[in-house]
Amino acid sequence: MPLLEVSDLRVHYSAADAPVRAVDGVSFSLQPGETYALVGESGCGKTATGLALLRLVEPGRIVGGRIVFEGRDLLGLSEEEMRRLRGARIGMVFQEAAAALNPVMRIGAQVGEALRIHRGMSRKEAHAEAVELLRLVALADPERQARAYPHELSGGMKQRVMLAIALSCSPALLIADEPTTALDVTIQAQILALLRELRDELSLTILLITHDLGVVAENADRVGVMYAGRLVEEASVDALFDKPEHPYTRGLLRAMPGAGPADERRLPTLPGTVPDPAHPPAGCRFHPRCSERFEPCDADEPELSGRPGGGRVACYLHRREAVG
Amino acid sequence: MSADPLVRARGLTKSFRPRGGLFRPRGPAFNAVDRVDLDVMASEIVGLVGESGSGKSTLGRILIRLIEPDEGTVHFGGTDLLALQGEELRRNRRDFQIVFQDPYGSLNPRMKIGDAIGEPLTIHRLVDGRAQRDERVAELLDRVGLDPAMATRYPHEFSGGQRQRVGIARAIACGPRFIVADEPVSALDAPVQAQIVNLLVDLQEQLGLSYLFIAHDLQLVRRICQRVVVMYFGRVVEEASAGELYREPRHPYTRALLAATPSIVPGRPAAPALSGEPPSQTAAPEGCPFHPRCPEAIDDCRRRDPALIRIGEGHRVACHVVEKTLE
Numbered sequence: 001m002p003l004l005e006v007s008d009l010r011v012h013y014s015a016a017d018a019p020v021r022a023v024d025g026v027s028f029s030l031q032p033g034e035t036y037a038l039v040g041e042s043g044c045g046k047t048a049t050g051l052a053l054l055r056l057v058e059p060g061r062i063v064g065g066r067i068v069f070e071g072r073d074l075l076g077l078s079e080e081e082m083r084r085l086r087g088a089r090i091g092m093v094f095q096e097a098a099a100a101l102n103p104v105m106r107i108g109a110q111v112g113e114a115l116r117i118h119r120g121m122s123r124k125e126a127h128a129e130a131v132e133l134l135r136l137v138a139l140a141d142p143e144r145q146a147r148a149y150p151h152e153l154s155g156g157m158k159q160r161v162m163l164a165i166a167l168s169c170s171p172a173l174l175i176a177d178e179p180t181t182a183l184d185v186t187i188q189a190q191i192l193a194l195l196r197e198l199r200d201e202l203s204l205t206i207l208l209i210t211h212d213l214g215v216v217a218e219n220a221d222r223v224g225v226m227y228a229g230r231l232v233e234e235a236s237v238d239a240l241f242d243k244p245e246h247p248y249t250r251g252l253l254r255a256m257p258g259a260g261p262a263d264e265r266r267l268p269t270l271p272g273t274v275p276d277p278a279h280p281p282a283g284c285r286f287h288p289r290c291s292e293r294f295e296p297c298d299a300d301e302p303e304l305s306g307r308p309g310g311g312r313v314a315c316y317l318h319r320r321e322a323v324g
Numbered sequence: 325m326s327a328d329p330l331v332r333a334r335g336l337t338k339s340f341r342p343r344g345g346l347f348r349p350r351g352p353a354f355n356a357v358d359r360v361d362l363d364v365m366a367s368e369i370v371g372l373v374g375e376s377g378s379g380k381s382t383l384g385r386i387l388i389r390l391i392e393p394d395e396g397t398v399h400f401g402g403t404d405l406l407a408l409q410g411e412e413l414r415r416n417r418r419d420f421q422i423v424f425q426d427p428y429g430s431l432n433p434r435m436k437i438g439d440a441i442g443e444p445l446t447i448h449r450l451v452d453g454r455a456q457r458d459e460r461v462a463e464l465l466d467r468v469g470l471d472p473a474m475a476t477r478y479p480h481e482f483s484g485g486q487r488q489r490v491g492i493a494r495a496i497a498c499g500p501r502f503i504v505a506d507e508p509v510s511a512l513d514a515p516v517q518a519q520i521v522n523l524l525v526d527l528q529e530q531l532g533l534s535y536l537f538i539a540h541d542l543q544l545v546r547r548i549c550q551r552v553v554v555m556y557f558g559r560v561v562e563e564a565s566a567g568e569l570y571r572e573p574r575h576p577y578t579r580a581l582l583a584a585t586p587s588i589v590p591g592r593p594a595a596p597a598l599s600g601e602p603p604s605q606t607a608a609p610e611g612c613p614f615h616p617r618c619p620e621a622i623d624d625c626r627r628r629d630p631a632l633i634r635i636g637e638g639h640r641v642a643c644h645v646v647e648k649t650l651e
């Protein structure tokens with residue numbers, strides 16, 4: 001049974017004229033213990049999808065769909081039940097660790113806060129446990145760092161603290177939204193290695209939200225590619241990188257500086273820009289930029305269906321091949 | 325190297341002293357840039373890589389005199405840049421420009437982008453009157469792949485990629501010879517990044533520009549740069565042609581940087597090559613600044629600073645371990 005099952009999720013934000021359909025009918029599920037990456041460009045709806053799992057999309061609204069986590073539909077829970085779930089069963093880390101930490105509260109107290117709230121621990125118990133959590137995330141000298149304030153820590157250390165907070169109540173699911181985007185590559189490598197270790201050690205299920213396909217290749221088991229609020233392709237990491245089926249996925253992969261011959265100075269590009277999410281094009285949202293479009297692409301929106309090599313893809317090109 | 329470099333910097337050093345706060349005493353001074361020599365040839369793209377705090381941006385700004393160094397010299401096309409003053413310096417500024425990472429932060433939100441691009445043209449008196457300026461702005465917008473009709477719009481109406489195109493149009497407006505591109509695509513998604521990189525390469529070829537391309541994406545640097553300089557804690561630790569640096573990186577830090585770059589081939593990476601964090605700017609380690617994180621450090625590394633030595637054609641490295649292998 002999947003740990004999390006999202007079906008036809010829709011998140012809207014209001015705008016001057018038409019609602020911005022940030023997430024527009026997204027379905028996927030997470031199996032226990034897997035790392036699933038949601039990848040796409042800014043504005044594709046990947047972050048809104050992650051926030052919807054915690055019901056934290058304000059000022060937007062979840063206008064449709066189901067989010068079943070550990071057998072319960074989260075959209076049917078009361079605000080109080082939801083609060084008990086956040087931080088306890090679902091942990092989250094963001095890109096901006098510095099912004100998420102309280103600058104005038106000691107690290108140990110911040111790590112212990114959830115333990116006091118969710119587990120009813122005393123201040124002293126929470127502090128002792130906080131030190132253990134800081135040790136778990138491999139922060140050097142955890143006793144001393146527990147007494148430090150956020151400004152005394154580097155970006156990488158702050159992200160370790162955020163992980164300690166997210167893991168403090170032993171969640172089943174960790175949502176990691178661009179957890180290493182603001183960090184240098186050597187520190188990024190350390191944090192991602194830590195995430196992999198923690199996943200194995202604690203049997204965590206991870207939803208990894210990122211724009212970086214390199215991070216996906218080295219850390220995820222499966223990957224969902226989002227474009228303009230829709231999931232356009234989903235497959236195991238091996239299958240997706242080996243043979244991307246959606247023209248958008250192919251474009252994303254080709255645009256990576258590490259792809260293709262190193263002596264070619266220019267990178268293959270996708271023409272045009274991502275559509276305005278308040279006014280997505282009719283038919284397949286990618287069709288205006290797609291070099292392989294044909295008759296049906298501008299008329300009807302393709303649904304996800306089976307993909308060679310396993311997984312799903314939403315593209316008529318593939319259907320034509322399947323039929324023909 | 326036979327020809328004279330377009331930009332020739334020698335012994336550049338710049339120290340900063342952290343400001344004190346209400347509860348924090350003023351920190352000791354540290355060298356953000358420490359005895360750096362750097363050449364950029366005409367029509368050359370030199371990549372400058374290193375972690376945050378390594379001094380890359382400070383070095384880039386010194387080269388175009390946005391920051392004054394404490395020591396050292398910069399020659400631009402043979403002219404002693406640091407000796408220029410007042411009107412003379414202003415006149416020379418059209419030759420060297422900068423493109424920032426965050427074009428939004430560098431554009432005045434209340435200025436129409438046509439005015440932002442046209443401003444340097446007016447300042448340097450390269451256009452005669454409004455009509456000529458508008459004509460030149462339209463050409464520039466077209467050149468960077470934007471619709472000339474966009475001149476009357478404000479920065480907030482542009483996407484990140486479009487704003488970077490505006491930043492580039494502004495930088496090339498006065499016909500510079502040298503551009504410091506400070507992480508120009510780091511904030512952009514891969515497809516947009518590819519478009520902007522291609523634009524920068526096109527302009528470099530069409531206009532014969534030289535770039536100092538500051539970046540942290542080593543794969544990108546490999547593609548577009550002829551030469552790469554690696555900085556750590558204010559020092560140049562390695563410098564080589566792009567081909568050689570990636571084929572045969574010699575400094576342990578360069579090797580660690582390359583190993584830490586995510587690959588797009590699925591599979592679990594090896595354990596991180598580097599533990600620890602870059603040294604704190606207020607507590608420089610003795611000896612080689614990299615030794616506390618270096619897996620290969622020997623006694624010498626803890627005792628004295630390695631010199632940047634030449635180990636091959638255009639290949640320089642500052643490392644005691646490498647030096648030992650040459651003896």
